[in-house]
Amino acid sequence: MRRFLLIAIPFGWLLALFLVPFFIVVKISLSDVAVSIPPYVPQFSWETGIGTFLRDLDFENFVFLTTDSLYWKSYVGSLVIAVISTFLTLLIGYPIAYGMARAPEEWRATLMMLIILPFWTSFLIRIYAWMGILSREGLLNQFLMWTGVISEPLTILNTNYAVYIGIIYAYLPFMVLPIYSALDRMDTSLIEAAEDLGCSRLTAFWLVTVPLSRNGIIAGCFLVFIPALGEFVIPSLLGGSGTLMIGKVLWEEFSSNRDWPLASAVAVVLLLILVVPIVLFQRNQQKQQEAEQ
């Protein structure tokens, strides 16, 4: 009995507040928008029964997603931005993780804390910090003009470039930590062996270090890619009107246009897109755990 209660409480909580809401989203994505409170007409009700529901089922909101170019452009835009920024985060994060793993033993705890510290700081504040730096009168432009690199201020804020910078900045710790832990566990004598056997340092790096940190790289890329895809705060603060990202579109559909059925349809499709990387990520984590045991 006690065991039943112990399981039932968290199980019931998650069922009620995590799983059921998803079915509600799916259900509302199939209903029609209306000027009322709440602003939609339910497609399915127990009074009319499942027959009427199936007869009237028209996937109208999903059809609309394919006909209005704003939506598929936003999905594609999110994917492109997420892929490019994940790649750039890897390029910047790998050398940092490598440097940390090869730093003297007594520094590592401090370096680790310095990487984790930003993670505890408000996400919103970290993104806000870039608004003052990237604007036309901002410090980056002031600095570049002062050094004479440019003579006219660059427009960076409210473009996709600012979005890339924001994503890299916000998610860098997620990339560095798994790569660091993979590199930290690596046996450095393998590199010495490769060098003794005639590899140059660079070839040894490519043929030994990179493959051995592969799991860390994969985990880091997923940890950046998955949240970047549905990102809302970064495109709305740093991006411009030309930045099409699906998280932002969903938010606007919900808050400005008050079209909840369409917002739900946007969410359902986003979820379907995310299922692939999430499943791949889980599988990678599982494989890694099994390999460790």
Place this chain on the structure above:
Amino acid sequence: MNRLSWFNAVSLTLGFAFLYIPMIILVTYSFNESKLVTVWAGFSTKWYGELMGNEAFLSAAWTTLKVAVASSTMATVLGTMAAYILVRAGRFPGRTLFSGMIYAPLVMPEVITGLSLLLLFIGVGLDRGVTTIVLAHTTFTMCYVSVVVSSRLATFDQSLEEAALDLGCSRAEAFRLVTLPIIAPAVISGWLLAFTLSLDDLVIASFTTGPSATTLPIKIFSAVRLGVSPEINALSTIMIGIVTVGVITASLITKQNMVRQRRDEQAAARTQ
């Protein structure tokens, strides 16, 4: 290998500069005399004064704190239970579903979690306000707590629990007297994680709140959409300060505990 090569030194310096310079600039300009955030006009703490007089910010901060304390405490209880079930309860019907529901919220985009909870609250006719934000935050943060706690539960020596049971403890007593003290550091870091996530959350709170409750992130977001302001810089500086002090204290305590533990272990090894 114990000396930094120049390449590693350069990449570490550049990397940490990239992570920290924006923060340092933000903090510096909170002490700027001028209203323009990008032009330095002398040292002043007047924005902190204005912030303290801003009723809207203060009441939002109070709401945020209430929500964070309530939701992280509930999340810690539920998350610890969930972790215990995942690691110890063995097989039960729906186990796969249960562990899926624990891990899924960790990777779910906030916009989807927020929207789905909003539709649920509307569906059951719950008035949106502090209560609904607390329910929403408890749900997504309990999963983080259970991940942190279950990794500790998985590594600790079960024979200690069995010994307590053999010596006449009930299951509940064994949990309270043996298991809980051992996993306490993980439970505390789980609580802290849940607390910070709740303090920080903008998207889920915006979806699930009504006109009656505004949290600090919602307030900050609507202010910064209009542009940069020194008052927000001052507020950010206070928040960064609190976090920095907290994290450094926590890591010093962990370090001390580790030193003590090692000493105890050595002493134990000597007496044997």
